[in-house]
Amino acid sequence: PTRSELDLAIDGGGFFELEDASGSRFYSRAGRFRLDSQGYMAAPNGMRLTSGVQIPADASGLRISEGGEVSAVLAGSDERVALGSIVLVTFASLAGLESHGDNLLRATPDAGSPMSQVAGEEGAGLLRQGYLEMANVxxxxxxxxxxxxxxxxxxxxxxxxxxxxxxxxxxxxxx
Missing domain, CATH: 1.20.5 (Single alpha-helices involved in coiled-coils or other helix-helix interfaces)
Known part of the structure; x- marks a missing residue:
């Protein structure tokens, strides 16, 4: 547990889909995120989540449900507003993923095409806000x-x- 609003652990077999500045897609289970200059959720290396969730600067009380729904209370309001949803990705064959260092993987033809799924459905896993995945050893x-x-x-x-x-x-x- 980290208690950070932007730290996410996946309790299941899914991956976060990240995109670099050139549009290349990478996959990771590392869930330490931050907000970039435009309010998008991004990994420490600057790659953005492809889910495209943008969090306004005046948002408070950020919540990410087990199913990936992102919500917050905006300034001047007492009600929680849905800001988007984080989608997880699964593959037909994990052996077909190629390591690129820094907890990043790239899909090869052997992995099959990435299948976007709502968290909690068909083995994608549930999201745990305020937690980071640790080594299982x-x-x-x-x-x-x-x-x-x-x-x-x-x-x-x-x-x-x-x-x-x-x-x-x-x-x-x-x-």
Missing amino acids: DMIDEMTGLVLAQRAYQLNARVLQASDQILETINNLRR
Whole structure:
């Protein structure tokens, strides 16, 4: 949890679709967004969300629902106003996505064409406002498990050595 209004985590298999200044499309699960100079939601690298959600400078109380609907309270009003909707993208084959660094992927013909979906439908996933996706590996747990496995291996090796010594002693008694 980050508690930032513009941080979004995807709870499911979808991707955010981003567009650079030249119009090239990229896909990412990194949901740390900010507002650019025109009020559009953009990634830290400046790429805008293709959903085209523009948030006025006088907006407050920004909310993004699990289904991607963006709403806020505008200055001079007490009512919440819908500003747009964030669409997620899925692919037929994730293996066909090509890494471009900085948590960016590009679709290749092997991935199939991007399928735009409303968040929460057909495996696209739900949006979680105020959260960021983390790696699914906890390094401390993994290192602890590795040390435990190493110790277990060492103990088993000692048991085998002790067994070999006992068998050698028994063989020497017969002579």
